[in-house]
Amino acid sequence: MREVAIAGVAMTRFGVSEKTCIEMFCEAACRALEESKLEPKNIEALFLGNCLGDFEEGQAHMAAHVHTALGLPMGSPALRFENACATATVAIRQAALLVGSGVYDVILAGGTERVAAMDTPLATRTFAMASHSGYSAPTGITFPGVFAMAAHMYAGKYNIDIRELQECMAHVSVKNHFHAAMNPKAQFQKEISVQKVLDGFMVADPLHFLDCCPFSDGASAVVITTKQKALQMTDKPVFIIGTGQAAGGPVINNPDMTRIKPREVAAAQAYKQAGVTPFEIDLCELHDCFTIAEILAIEGLGFYEFGKGYDAAKNGETRLGSKKTIINPSGGLKAKGHPIGATGAAQVTEIVEQLRGLSGKRQVKGAKTGFVDTLGGEFGTVCNLILRSHP
Amino acid sequence: MREVAIAGVAMTRFGVSEKTCIEMFCEAACRALEESKLEPKNIEALFLGNCLGDFEEGQAHMAAHVHTALGLPMGSPALRFENACATATVAIRQAALLVGSGVYDVILAGGTERVAAMDTPLATRTFAMASHSGYSAPTGITFPGVFAMAAHMYAGKYNIDIRELQECMAHVSVKNHFHAAMNPKAQFQKEISVQKVLDGFMVADPLHFLDCCPFSDGASAVVITTKQKALQMTDKPVFIIGTGQAAGGPVINNPDMTRIKPREVAAAQAYKQAGVTPFEIDLCELHDCFTIAEILAIEGLGFYEFGKGYDAAKNGETRLGSKKTIINPSGGLKAKGHPIGATGAAQVTEIVEQLRGLSGKRQVKGAKTGFVDTLGGEFGTVCNLILRSHP
Numbered sequence: 001m002r003e004v005a006i007a008g009v010a011m012t013r014f015g016v017s018e019k020t021c022i023e024m025f026c027e028a029a030c031r032a033l034e035e036s037k038l039e040p041k042n043i044e045a046l047f048l049g050n051c052l053g054d055f056e057e058g059q060a061h062m063a064a065h066v067h068t069a070l071g072l073p074m075g076s077p078a079l080r081f082e083n084a085c086a087t088a089t090v091a092i093r094q095a096a097l098l099v100g101s102g103v104y105d106v107i108l109a110g111g112t113e114r115v116a117a118m119d120t121p122l123a124t125r126t127f128a129m130a131s132h133s134g135y136s137a138p139t140g141i142t143f144p145g146v147f148a149m150a151a152h153m154y155a156g157k158y159n160i161d162i163r164e165l166q167e168c169m170a171h172v173s174v175k176n177h178f179h180a181a182m183n184p185k186a187q188f189q190k191e192i193s194v195q196k197v198l199d200g201f202m203v204a205d206p207l208h209f210l211d212c213c214p215f216s217d218g219a220s221a222v223v224i225t226t227k228q229k230a231l232q233m234t235d236k237p238v239f240i241i242g243t244g245q246a247a248g249g250p251v252i253n254n255p256d257m258t259r260i261k262p263r264e265v266a267a268a269q270a271y272k273q274a275g276v277t278p279f280e281i282d283l284c285e286l287h288d289c290f291t292i293a294e295i296l297a298i299e300g301l302g303f304y305e306f307g308k309g310y311d312a313a314k315n316g317e318t319r320l321g322s323k324k325t326i327i328n329p330s331g332g333l334k335a336k337g338h339p340i341g342a343t344g345a346a347q348v349t350e351i352v353e354q355l356r357g358l359s360g361k362r363q364v365k366g367a368k369t370g371f372v373d374t375l376g377g378e379f380g381t382v383c384n385l386i387l388r389s390h391p
Numbered sequence: 392m393r394e395v396a397i398a399g400v401a402m403t404r405f406g407v408s409e410k411t412c413i414e415m416f417c418e419a420a421c422r423a424l425e426e427s428k429l430e431p432k433n434i435e436a437l438f439l440g441n442c443l444g445d446f447e448e449g450q451a452h453m454a455a456h457v458h459t460a461l462g463l464p465m466g467s468p469a470l471r472f473e474n475a476c477a478t479a480t481v482a483i484r485q486a487a488l489l490v491g492s493g494v495y496d497v498i499l500a501g502g503t504e505r506v507a508a509m510d511t512p513l514a515t516r517t518f519a520m521a522s523h524s525g526y527s528a529p530t531g532i533t534f535p536g537v538f539a540m541a542a543h544m545y546a547g548k549y550n551i552d553i554r555e556l557q558e559c560m561a562h563v564s565v566k567n568h569f570h571a572a573m574n575p576k577a578q579f580q581k582e583i584s585v586q587k588v589l590d591g592f593m594v595a596d597p598l599h600f601l602d603c604c605p606f607s608d609g610a611s612a613v614v615i616t617t618k619q620k621a622l623q624m625t626d627k628p629v630f631i632i633g634t635g636q637a638a639g640g641p642v643i644n645n646p647d648m649t650r651i652k653p654r655e656v657a658a659a660q661a662y663k664q665a666g667v668t669p670f671e672i673d674l675c676e677l678h679d680c681f682t683i684a685e686i687l688a689i690e691g692l693g694f695y696e697f698g699k700g701y702d703a704a705k706n707g708e709t710r711l712g713s714k715k716t717i718i719n720p721s722g723g724l725k726a727k728g729h730p731i732g733a734t735g736a737a738q739v740t741e742i743v744e745q746l747r748g749l750s751g752k753r754q755v756k757g758a759k760t761g762f763v764d765t766l767g768g769e770f771g772t773v774c775n776l777i778l779r780s781h782p
Binding site (some may be wrong): 078 | 768
């Protein structure tokens with residue numbers, strides 16, 4: 001395998017957009033190309049992540065239309081990927097595999113999504129299509145319910161009072177809002193308090209409103225290339241030194257929801273390939289669709305022992321300035337926003353900018369090695385990437 | 392690149408099914424695995440094509456659920472691809488690239504789709520989401536309209552009376568039904584007459600009802616592996632000796648609809664890689680979503696000069712028994728059926744069985760080299776594969 005590098009990254013501001021998925025992706029892609037000193041003619045393939053384009057704007061087959069809008073060469077294929085919330089990470093990992101193995105030299109990858117125009121009940125029901133339509137959907141469960149169950153199981157398994165867990169989860173939300181307040185691309189750029197989280201209405205017990213990520217519009221694009229070419233495009237390439245992807249679910253097959261097994265398998269693949277341990281990860285963008293999901297993730301990725309990560313945010317260990325692994329310096333899905341098919345690419349964008357030292361007030365000092373974790377569906381897909389700065 | 396082989400193929404009977412997309416794909420996949428003497432634990436990745444699972448049965452993130460249903464190893468990733476009607480061919484091509492480049496040794500690829508339960512207006516509108524939602528959809532055009540325009544442009548450009556072209560198109564339908572009548576997996580296993588086509592109601596002038604492919608349910612699965620491993624699985628491996636994929640569209644960018652440029656680019660890639668010319672292709676499964684589409688395809692793929700392919704079916708040149716390239720021996724999309732996300736894998740299945748000499752009454756005698764052509768959307772994606780029998 002050749003060494004694989006990221007030459008350019010970009011994302012739209014997440015939030016509510018008047019633009020179409022195609023327009024948003026083009027905005028991000030043009031900036032990623034500019035940052036890589038590339039023109040459309042240099043792109044050898046387009047790997048586009050999108051989940052709900054057909055539902056939200058009647059647009060399937062989106063990769064071909066993005067291809068045309070960007071003016072890519074006809075002989076460069078355009079592909080659409082969909083793996084629920086892990087969509088863009090999967091697209092980027094495929095690009096890394098194909099550049100690493102010598103099939104392509106330059107791939108434009110990423111994702112785009114419009115969700116914010118749907119009202120909450122419709123969006124919640126629409127997202128639930130990523131669950132199993134035969135086993136899960138008939139129970140009426142949606143994703144807040146899945147993660148609410150996981151929170152109760154977590155409290156029960158580790159004998160934690162549910163009110164204590166709620167307070168710890170609130171600290172996750174507060175920490176991620178604190179980070180997002182320094183991120184000009186975040187949907188919510190303001191701090192909140194633990195009390196405000198706990199005073200919020202209950203979405204699915206024990207999850208309050210501010211334990212839940214928002215519905216967001218946005219896009220993000222990443223240029224993936226060889227080390228050699230990346231060094232011609234930028235003096236700050238970032239290297240993809242390990243990847244992993246695993247599949248599992250549905251929840252019915254996973255009676256212990258405190259352990260998301262595909263994550264453990266995918267992360268092990270990535271750590272092994274990269275030759276690093278969790279203790280060497282300076283920062284991590286991970287899948288905090290709900291606050292409990294961040295707690296499960298920091299344990300599943302090996303930053304904390306199982307049952308020991310719940311109070312990490314409360315103790316300030318995952319917050320900017322800590323000496324441990326900084327979790328979601330972008331603000332995470334919770335506060336940066338979660339345009340599902342774009343999320344993985346935005347996580348990569350954050351890590352790349354951090355490893356380049358370009359993250360301004362929220363810069364993780366001395367960051368050299370970063371981790372990307374994206375979870376799709378009811379634990380059905382986990383995709384992980386480990387990135388490292390140019391020495 | 393390592394030599395890439397197909398070890399096993401299977402498809403459900405196309406038509407109307409009571410099964411879900413997941414169930415249909417599992418039916419095909421289990422038979423493809425059996426044919427390859429493989430167990431689920433041997434599969435290193437699942438590349439699943441599906442277009443409308445979310446619309447038709449509320450099932451997104453389908454690859455993960457198929458992965459679980461088949462009992463694949465957790466560490467084997469499951470990915471969903473969507474490129475309109477070219478979906479499964481794109482998934483198979485990606486599998487071929489990743490096996491060829493040494494990333495994986497054994498990939499299960501293919502596609503699945505349910506469409507037949509939708510009534511015709513809804514299905515037609517749903518399919519039209521593959522067109523550009525900004526430029527094409529607002530005009531009200533659907534795919535019968537796109538290909539009807541192409542037929543009129545063809546008649547005008549080459550100065551052919553539209554009634555003569557209609558008769559020639561009818562011969563395409565008659566020929567494909569003739570082939571399908573010998574295919575136990577085909578949706579329509581009966582012959583029709585030219586007069587019956589011409590007497591059918593007009594769907595979109597000049598296309599009659601029997602110029603149009605049906606809406607179909609179905610699935611098809613293909614095991615892609617290295618030459619070395621394939622020879623352990625079967626004494627009749629089939630090799631993928633060339634692939635191509637290109638992107639273009641929407642129609643607004645393609646004023647001459649008689650030339651589908653992405654097809655010419657993709658086919659050139661595939662011919663070049665395979666080192667063969669169109670004259671060496673014994674048989675071809677191509678994208679006859681409408682009869683005019685077959686005429687455009689046999690020209691675009693180089694079997695006929697532009698403007699010269701319209702009467703090939705009428706002259707019996709593309710029919711079983713001809714000495715020229717046999718077109719759509721399976722019955723094609725027209726008569727075998729067109730479950731969109733499964734179509735490309737079924738085309739591959741037909742070519743593989745033909746190259747193994749297992750096609751019974753519809754066997755193309757002495758077939759050694761076959762071609763797969765799948766078109767997605769309003770000319771937005773074309774994916775081509777060239778397959779060759781084991782010497």
